[in-house]
Amino acid sequence: MLTPRKHLNLDVSVLRIAAIMLRELKKRGVMEFERLRGIVIRRVGGDGEITFLPALSFLYLMGKIEYHAKNDVIEYRAN
Template identity: 35%
Template sequence: MRTLLKPDKFTDLNKSIVYTVAIILAEFKKNKYKCNYNDLYTTIEEHLGEDAFYLFLPSLDFLFLLGKLKYDIGSDMLEMII
């Protein structure tokens, strides 16, 4: 399987980090900007199938690097910073 992280002209945009981030953002918006990690992964898996395994963590890393996510240890929840 070729890498899904480095885009090229053959990249399926529906199986890319940008698309995965869009799904994650929609899920946060739907859940009042808080999500459980397992529920979020399940949602991504419903959209992407087995590709979720390769795209979920890099997408979360991308959002953390942008400063848009934080993890609350007390509630074990991911929170979106608006």
């Protein structure tokens, strides 16, 4: 659940990581999984790696991205 807590670091929250991912995917349209992960870690730091998969799942559930396993790429879906 996305409930804020007293000690939540907003810099590595699921919503911030998802926003970073969406910004990069909007620019490029399609991006390799590892490249997107690397961008998130560079922008946020090591803690971004922990939040990367939950943010990716959040975007998928919201219908904003599509994962293509054959090429291991993530595609931005404009709704």
